[in-house]
Amino acid sequence: MKDQESDPQGRYKLQLFVTGASPNSVRAIANIKRICETHLPDNYDLEITDVYRQPLLAHDKQLVALPMLLKMHPHPVMRLVGDMSDKEKVLKGLGILPGLQEND
Amino acid sequence: MAISPSSKKELPLLQKTPTGIDGLDEITNGGIPKGRPTLICGDAGCGKTLFSLEFIVRGATQFNEPGVFVAFEEKADELAANVTSLGFDLKRLVATKKLRIDHVHIDRSEIQETGEYDLDGLFIRLGYAIDSIKAKRVVLDTIENLFSGLSNESIIRSELRRLFQWLKEKGVTAIITGEKGVNGLLTRQGMEEYVSDCVIVLDHRVTNQISTRRLRVVKYRGSVHGTNEYPFLIDADGISVLPVTSLTLESRVSSQRVSSGIPSLDEMLGGKGFFKGSSVLVSGTAGTGKTSIATSFANEACNRGERCIYFAFEESPDQIMRNMKSLGMNLSKHIKSGLLNFQASRPTSHGLEMHLLVIFKMIRQFKPSTVILDPITNLVTVGTVSELKSMLVRLIDFLQKEQVNVLFTALTLNYTVNEQTDEGVSSLVDAWLMVKDIELNGERNRGMYIMKSRGMNHSNQVREFVISSKGLELVEVFLGPDGVLTGSAREERMLMEKAETALKSFSQGRKDREIDRKSLQLESQIESLRSEFESVKDELNKIYLEDELRKEVMKKNREQMTLTRRNKGGSGNPKK
Known part of the structure; x- marks a missing residue:
């Protein structure tokens, strides 16, 4: 695990879009923070954005389903939708767990 | 299901947003x-x-x-x-x-679902x-x-x-x-x-x-x-x-009349032509001059300064214009002035409904007073007869509402069978002209008659339809003992009549002259009698005068005699 975290791709750049203090948003924030602390300690930047406050972002960032975590770095860009309760899928989406293919 | 009783009640309350779509x-x-x-x-x-x-x-x-x-x-x-x-x-x-x-x-390829979301x-x-x-x-x-x-x-x-x-x-x-x-x-x-x-x-x-x-x-x-x-x-x-089925029969009507462009046809139609905003069907077999009638109607509309759209399904505009020039109609000047609009298309270029839509659209845009469809029969190639009929019903409805004159031409393939169901529209149109071939004495002539013309006094006569460089004309056919005469037979008959008249007038003149002569003769006779009378009178006078004169002379003589006898002294009878 440690090898993967400090891979040459550099720090993870993550942005989490939430909608105020909705139950999904609250859960998503808690979940992603826990996952990042566990799997990417000190190797990530997480920005949490309340879309209600910046509605223009919804258009600019092509937001539809919320909450959504946007992984901007490392490539490829991934959009993780939901309250991040499915830990395995979050890890796959972040590229931490291998074997990301079409699920469901 | 769509309209439940409860929602019917709020029907007038339902507000609507116009889409603006035609x-x-x-x-x-x-x-x-x-x-x-x-x-x-x-x-x-x-x-x-x-x-x-x-x-x-x-x-x-x-x-x-x-x-x-x-x-x-x-x-x-x-x-x-x-x-x-x-x-x-x-x-x-x-x-x-x-x-x-x-x-x-x-x-989807870059989305991972990780739980509940909205x-x-x-x-x-x-x-x-x-x-x-x-x-x-x-x-x-x-x-x-x-x-x-x-x-x-x-x-x-x-x-x-x-x-x-x-x-x-x-x-x-x-x-x-x-x-x-x-x-x-x-x-x-x-x-x-x-x-x-x-x-x-x-x-x-x-x-x-x-x-x-x-x-x-x-x-x-x-x-x-x-x-x-x-x-x-x-x-x-x-x-x-296209809201094509108009459900009402509420179109306004006009009692104004428009000329058909053929004076002699107008004459047959009570002297004034068709009603304004009426629908006219011209049907006939091939080559009977349907297009010529249609064009002359269009030409007349343009001459009146009105707009006209000509939907040609058979010939190209150039073709029609060239052909009509031979009849003395100059259509290109109307096209130039923007009064005449040719819309030529093959029937197969769209479906029937599309044709109708295109026609509607053109009419709405151009706002013509007259519309020609030449010929409607060709549209059958893209639909069935019943479809065509329903299309024409809607077209006629629409045009009547807009007070547009419309003239259809229809080709009849077999004119001996059932003339009454000509594309099924004959019952819809206001006036129906039939152009027919009349084959007689080894020549083909065109005969035209008015099958119907609603609301006006119209001629029931078959006329001969003559197409010449002077234009279109309806000539009265000759009704002789052998029936209807057309073409050269009619001409011959007319010539014969002409000759007869000439002869008649000649003989009339001769008689007149004879009478003149006779009266002259009589007059001269009168003159001679009068002179005779004069001379007789003269004679009478003369006799009378002589008589007088003789009497005088005798008297004188007697006196002389007496005188002489006295002088001789009674010598007896001198005469003895």
Whole structure:
């Protein structure tokens, strides 16, 4: 695990879009923070954005389903939708767990 | 189901938003339900996107209702480019804050679902877009794409329900498009479940290799609406729907008359020609001069300074113009002055409904006083006779409403059988002229008669229809002991009559002269008698005078004698 975290791709750049203090948003924030602390300690930047406050972002960032975590770095860009309760899928989406293919 | 008794009560309360789409508002009695979502569904390529986009553009340009177009399929630039040909300048509308296009892109390959979510992102975007331009109209094209981008169907369904509720609360009039589903479903994902106020189905059918787009209002809760399938047209002006079945017979009528362009025909029609706004059918076999009659009607309209559209389904405009020049009609000057408009097309270029739509459109744009369709029979090639009849019924209805004179020509292939069912329109038209071949004495002549002419005194005579370089003329046929004479037989007969008259007048003159001579003779006789009388009188006078004279002389003589006898002294009788 440690090898993967400090891979040459550099720090993870993550942005989490939430909608105020909705139950999904609250859960998503808690979940992603826990996952990042566990799997990417000190190797990530997480920005949490309340879309209600910046509605223009919804258009600019092509937001539809919320909450959504946007992984901007490392490539490829991934959009993780939901309250991040499915830990395995979050890890796959972040590229931490291998074997990301079409699920469901 | 669409109109329940309870919703019927609030019928007058239902507010509608005019779409601005040509003809649709007539079918729906004013537009789609205001402040509610309407579903438009149909196959790929049937015009859903264009339809909804025109709704937005017309709203922005004609009704001052800004609109938001949420595109799930195409990017804003692509959309703008697609509709430039229709004269929709989306970029300008966007710049003037009349329109917002939001392209929602969902790429499943870069999405990982990790638990519970909602579609708040879409709500926020839409809400922001609506508020930023104070939109009254919203289009979601095609929202079903959400189902392919996201996998949690139950979330999407509940969110869609919430979305439509939310749109209603916002008070925007929305159009949701959906692709036609399988197994009779209107849409793939059963959108009709959520949008229950108004459903419009678009269809694109190909029959006999000719495609026709059609539209049908399947459901309109709380409102009456036309339930038929209406053809619609996508052309340079956008969409036009044709509310083709006019249900009423309330067209105004005129008692004004218009000339047919053939003075002798006008004469047969009570001396004044057809009624204004009437429909005229000219039927006849090939080569009987139907087109010539039609053109002369058109020419006459233009000569009066009125507009005329000539729909030619057989000949090209140039051909007609050249041919008519030989009859002394100069059509090109009317084309130049813009009074005459030729619309030549092959019947097979569209379906019947399309033809009708094109004709309607042209008539609305050009506003002619006279329309010619030459010949309607050719349209049968793209439809059945009954279809053609229903098309013509609607066309005649429409034209009568607009007070346009219309002249159809129809080719009769077999004129011995059943003249009464000429394309089935003969009962609809106001006047029906038949042109027939009359074959006699080894030559073919044209005979014309008026089969019917409603509301006017018209001639029941068969006339000979003569086409010459002087134009068209109807000549009275000669009714002789051998029946009707036409052509050279008529000419011969006429010559004969002429000769007879000449002879007659000659003999008349001779008699006159004889009488003159006789009277002259008598007069001279009178003169001679008179002179005779004079001479007799003279003679009488002479005798009388002589008598007198003799008497005188005798008297003198006697006196002399007496005197002499006395002188001799009584010598007896001197005579002895």
